[in-house]
Amino acid sequence: xxxxxxxxxxxxxxxxxxxxRTPAVARHATVMVRGGTVVDETGERRAxxxxxDGVVTAVGxxxxxxxxxxxxxxxxxLVAPGLVDLHTHLRQPGGEEAETVETASRAAARGGxxxxxxxxxxxxPIDNAAVALEVLGLGEPAxxxxxxxxxxxxxxxxxxxxxxxxxxxxxxRLFTDDGTGVQDSGVMRRALExxxxxxxxxxxxxxxxxxxxxGHMHEGAWSSRLGVPGxxxxxxxxxxxxxxxxxxxxxxxxxxxxxxxxxxxALVATAKAEGLPxxxxxxxxxxxxxxxxxxxxxxxxxxxxxxxxxxDVAALRAGCAAGTVDAVATDHAPHPSQAKDGxxxxxxxxxxxxxxxxxxxxxxxxxxxxxxxxGDGNGAVPPTxxxxxxASMTVGDVLALMSWRPARIAGLSVEQGGDQGGPIAVGxxxxxxxxxxxxxxxxxxxxxxSRSRNTxxxxxxxxxxxxxxxxxxxxxxxxxxAQR
Amino acid sequence: MSFRTxxxxxxxxxxxxxxxxxRNLLSIADLGAEGIEExxxxxxxxxxxxxxPIPKVPALRGRTVVTLxxxxxxxxxFSFETAAKRLSADVLSFAVASSSLKKGESLRDTVETVAAMxxxxxVVRHPSAGAPxxxxxxxxxxxxxxxxxxxxxxxQALLDCYTIRQVLAERxxxxxxDVGMKNFGGLRVAIVGDVAHSRVAxxxxxxxxxxxxxxxxxxxxxxxxxSLEGWPVSAVSHDLDSVLPTVDVCYLLRLQTExxxxxxxxxxxxxxxxxxLTVRRAGLLAEGALVMHPGPMNRGVEIADEVADLPxxxxxxxVANGVAVRMAVLFLLLGQVVDGDAAGAVDLGPxxxxxxx
Numbered sequence: 001x002x003x004x005x006x007x008x009x010x011x012x013x014x015x016x017x018x019x020x021r022t023p024a025v026a027r028h029a030t031v032m033v034r035g036g037t038v039v040d041e042t043g044e045r046r047a048x049x050x051x052x053d054g055v056v057t058a059v060g061x062x063x064x065x066x067x068x069x070x071x072x073x074x075x076x077x078l079v080a081p082g083l084v085d086l087h088t089h090l091r092q093p094g095g096e097e098a099e100t101v102e103t104a105s106r107a108a109a110r111g112g113x114x115x116x117x118x119x120x121x122x123x124x125p126i127d128n129a130a131v132a133l134e135v136l137g138l139g140e141p142a143x144x145x146x147x148x149x150x151x152x153x154x155x156x157x158x159x160x161x162x163x164x165x166x167x168x169x170x171x172x173r174l175f176t177d178d179g180t181g182v183q184d185s186g187v188m189r190r191a192l193e194x195x196x197x198x199x200x201x202x203x204x205x206x207x208x209x210x211x212x213x214x215g216h217m218h219e220g221a222w223s224s225r226l227g228v229p230g231x232x233x234x235x236x237x238x239x240x241x242x243x244x245x246x247x248x249x250x251x252x253x254x255x256x257x258x259x260x261x262x263x264x265x266a267l268v269a270t271a272k273a274e275g276l277p278x279x280x281x282x283x284x285x286x287x288x289x290x291x292x293x294x295x296x297x298x299x300x301x302x303x304x305x306x307x308x309x310x311x312d313v314a315a316l317r318a319g320c321a322a323g324t325v326d327a328v329a330t331d332h333a334p335h336p337s338q339a340k341d342g343x344x345x346x347x348x349x350x351x352x353x354x355x356x357x358x359x360x361x362x363x364x365x366x367x368x369x370x371x372x373x374x375g376d377g378n379g380a381v382p383p384t385x386x387x388x389x390x391a392s393m394t395v396g397d398v399l400a401l402m403s404w405r406p407a408r409i410a411g412l413s414v415e416q417g418g419d420q421g422g423p424i425a426v427g428x429x430x431x432x433x434x435x436x437x438x439x440x441x442x443x444x445x446x447x448x449x450s451r452s453r454n455t456x457x458x459x460x461x462x463x464x465x466x467x468x469x470x471x472x473x474x475x476x477x478x479x480x481x482a483q484r
Numbered sequence: 485m486s487f488r489t490x491x492x493x494x495x496x497x498x499x500x501x502x503x504x505x506x507r508n509l510l511s512i513a514d515l516g517a518e519g520i521e522e523x524x525x526x527x528x529x530x531x532x533x534x535x536x537p538i539p540k541v542p543a544l545r546g547r548t549v550v551t552l553x554x555x556x557x558x559x560x561x562f563s564f565e566t567a568a569k570r571l572s573a574d575v576l577s578f579a580v581a582s583s584s585l586k587k588g589e590s591l592r593d594t595v596e597t598v599a600a601m602x603x604x605x606x607v608v609r610h611p612s613a614g615a616p617x618x619x620x621x622x623x624x625x626x627x628x629x630x631x632x633x634x635x636x637x638x639x640q641a642l643l644d645c646y647t648i649r650q651v652l653a654e655r656x657x658x659x660x661x662d663v664g665m666k667n668f669g670g671l672r673v674a675i676v677g678d679v680a681h682s683r684v685a686x687x688x689x690x691x692x693x694x695x696x697x698x699x700x701x702x703x704x705x706x707x708x709x710x711s712l713e714g715w716p717v718s719a720v721s722h723d724l725d726s727v728l729p730t731v732d733v734c735y736l737l738r739l740q741t742e743x744x745x746x747x748x749x750x751x752x753x754x755x756x757x758x759x760x761l762t763v764r765r766a767g768l769l770a771e772g773a774l775v776m777h778p779g780p781m782n783r784g785v786e787i788a789d790e791v792a793d794l795p796x797x798x799x800x801x802x803v804a805n806g807v808a809v810r811m812a813v814l815f816l817l818l819g820q821v822v823d824g825d826a827a828g829a830v831d832l833g834p835x836x837x838x839x840x841x
Contacts, residue, residue, distance in 0.1 A: 224709035227613040227635030227686055232710070297614025341592045343612030345633070 029053060030066050031475055033468070036074025036434060039396050040081050040423040041404045049079060051430035054473030059424060070475055072468045074434045080399045081422025082114025082144070082431035082471065084406040085354065086174070086203075086281055087257060087329035090116070090146070092138060093131065094123025099334035099451045101135060104354070105142030106449040107332070109476045111354040112402075112433035112466035115145035115420045116332075117410050120156070121179040127151035127162040132170050143476045143484065144469075145420065145431075147410060149174040152191050152202060158182050161191055168198045173411030176203030178257055181239050183209050188243065192252025201253040201279075201409065204243050206264065207305065211235035216345050218291040218306040226294065228344060231306050233261040240264045244271040247278055255409055256280040258331050260305040262315030269324045279409050281329040282316050284357045285456060287364035289313075293456070299340045299347035300456050303333070306349075320365055320401060321393050327406035328398075330357045334452030352455040355448050358402070358435055359462035367398045367437075395437065419472075430473040439465040449482055507626040507817055510617050512638045512690035520645065520691055521665055526812040527646050527805070528660055533570065534808055543819050544573035550598055552578045552619075553609040553630070554591070559779060559803065560630050564607045564639075567810035573818070576603070591615065592622055599623040604818050608632070613683075626817045634681050640778050641687035643809040645695060647802050648733060651774060668695035674727050676702040677737035677759055677786050680709050680748070684778045685737055689715060702727050704758065706748040724759055728768040735776045736761055736786045752785050759786070766791045774798055 033049040038059065050058035050066060065071060085108060091099035099107075101118070108116050118135055120126035126135060126148050139146025150167035154160045156177040164175055175195065181204055182188045188204075195202050212235040217223050219230025240256060244267060247254045259265060259280050268280045285303060290310050293301040301307060319325040333350025340347050407413040407421025414421065419429035442461050445453035469477035476483055508514065515523070533539050549568040553561050561577070568575045578598065589597075595606065605626040608616040613633030620627040631637040648671070653663040673692055679685045679701050689699055693716035700719040701708065712720065721727050728734060739755060749755040756762070761775065766788070769775070775787070775797040783789045791797065 219710045221711040221713035224711040225686070225714060227633050227683060229634075230710060297617045299618075338590060341590055343591065343610065343615045343618065345612045 030069040036079040088116040090118040101138035109143040114431035192250040206239035281327040284360040304349035359464035434468040530808040530811040544571035641691035
């Protein structure tokens with residue numbers, strides 16, 4: 001890969017640049033994760049894991065500690081393949097005030113992620129090889145693998161196809177105009193036909209521009225009472241329905257980004273039953289929060305697609321349990337405080353997700369291991385995160401949605417030539433995370449690794465936390481703290 | 485950086501007693517029926533003040549009220565400023581046209597800067613729903629919502645309720661205080677027009693329903709909110725002719741043409757044909773039914789010129805009562821209620837007492 005300017009290394013001073021040249025694995029030749037329960041696609045088992053020079057060299061119960069190994073305590077913890085986020089806004093280039101590749105990767109690592117897919121709505125957008133190479137270059141020294149999605153159309157303007165072949169040659173496997181949907185059905189059809197020949201997937205941000213125009217929250221009882229222009233569920237569902245028809249017409253693969261309504265999931269379930277090549281992701285906040293959060297006009301809860309109703313939340317959880325949903329993806333969307341400080345209708349949409357995703361998702365899908373009784377009255381659990389219907393999901397089911405299934409959609413799985421998604425076995429890449437499913441912690445925006453503070457969980461207590469993350473054999477997070 | 489206004493210590497003085505609210509009036513929902521009744525009772529006292537040769541009391545002497553209007557409004561701003569001045573408060577007027585908001589300063593910076601100068605209350609008008617609620621989170625001063633987007637306009641609803649109560653009391657020939665709130669029980673009110681984009685409608689529905697009125701919304705489908713779930717209304721109609729003979733109050737909403745609502749109906753002509761209070765339709769009203777409008781009126785659109793000037797139209801009385809109601813709200817939020825005093829017995833400052841002047 002050609003050298004690329006790493007402007008934030010210069011901005012951060014020579015020390016940061018030096019780290020880039022230091023081979024990470026050399027400093028952590030052997031790492032042992034001891035005492036945990038390994039959970040991967042093959043199941044759950046008590047096992048220690050030894051990683052040497054970035055590769056798993058031993059898995060099994062009661063292993064001897066190798067000489068000189070760095071030992072990570074995993075007692076009472078889950079040891080899973082590193083998580084893979086299909087939907088991260090890295091904000092670089094152009095939005096460095098909100099986030100950089102470096103800070104996003106640190107947030108990702110603290111969230112248990114060993115790979116993220118950066119969205120192309122940067123400035124300039126990732127609609128050509130030059131920008132893609134810049135971001136990929138910035139990702140080389142990062143704390144997790146940084147892949148990118150390319151734009152479907154030039155400038156994400158929805159008119160002319162972006163050079164998908166050129167980008168695919170760089171390894172880009174997912175294309176999307178995320179931030180907006182491709183409005184023109186003819187353009188989307190051509191894009192799907194072209195993508196089919198490249199073997200890549202088109203991700204759609206489903207939002208009919210005319211129906212959604214001017215909306216700032218879910219259109220329904222709350223928006224009507226609050227006097228806030230709304231975005232109806234139909235704005236999303238219309239485009240989901242259209243793209244299912246286009247998938248049928250073209251044979252192209254469609255990945256639906258951040259689905260938020262019960263109607264969308266019903267459409268996807270039908271399409272899957274028909275055997276169409278569609279996949280779907282949901283965001284943790286849509287599994288946990290409703291539009292009632294907007295009652296106080298707090299802009300941190302403004303997000304696109306908007307927080308929906310309890311019915312939608314229940315349908316999304318059920319969709320995760322039923323297999324309609326293929327991945328939980330964060331839609332991590334950092335914004336500087338001034339972008340959130342205005343009135344609701346001028347505030348930027350989006351919320352942080354990487355550092356809270358595991359806890360929120362485990363709780364929402366009923367798989368957190370809370371040692372305390374239900375409704376213990378300490379107010380630890382936000383009211384809308386108590387699941388019910390989806391309580392049958394196991395930890396393995398939930399981690400599938402956050403690791404090995406998204407790894408395949410991103411084209412990053414081992415069988416696709418990548419290094420993500422496990423399983424945790426001898427000879428596999430040393431990417432894993434250690435999750436304490438019972439830890440209670442209060443979210444403090446000032447202590448997040450992200451450059452921004454716009455977390456909807458500020459001041460709330462979550463259950464479940466990433467204790468350690470190992471990326472390419474390097475313990476990048478130890479004891480919840482990033483190591484660099 | 486965050487400036488906070490120091491509040492004077494008030495020994496022996498309990499917090500002003502607007503029920504259900506701390507020190508803000510952001511929504512009618514903050515007040516509830518008790519709070520609304522309290523405001524209306526206190527308004528009686530200020531209506532009396534208005535009749536004096538010098539209609540001014542020292543109740544808020546030394547207090548500073550800022551009117552922060554990020555949206556053009558002459559009548560509401562004048563009404564609040566007059567109210568504050570008649571309470572002897574110092575008034576700072578912050579109009580967006582000449583302000584730093586136009587120069588790109590954020591609302592938060594603007595508000596915190598003004599608050600740092602030492603302000604007791606912000607009266608906020610803003611085109612965005614929720615802006616007053618946000619201001620209330622940023623400053624320690626009291627915040628009064630003077631209209632926010634499509635959300636609420638609580639003092640308009642209060643003055644509308646006061647006007648209805650006043651007119652019905654006069655008709656019964658008894659003092660307002662004796663009649664109390666019982667005229668609202670079962671009072672039939674039609675709210676007609678652009679409910680979807682109307683903050684007046686949202687506050688009005690909450691206030692009238694809290695006092696016991698039965699509300700019918702009359703509007704074309706495109707001017708109704710997407711959902712009426714949780715709205716305390718008895719009925720929704722698309723047929724004004726059939727509703728008019730059944731109501732005690734016909735409340736017309738302004739067609740919000742300046743917010744692009746014009747495109748929600750095919751034409752003003754068609755709107756008037758279906759939902760305007762024309763001379764013919766005014767003839768369908770029961771004897772004694774009131775016609776109300778928050779102003780400014782689009783004469784010839786939602787209300788015919790002749791109807792606006794009928795005796796049953798109480799539009800100017802609404803405006804006149806606006807000052808007294810806003811005096812009551814400012815007084816209840818900022819004034820001093822003597823410790824242990826029963827509700828309603830208010831100390832309006834030296835030299836003030838019932839029958840005085």
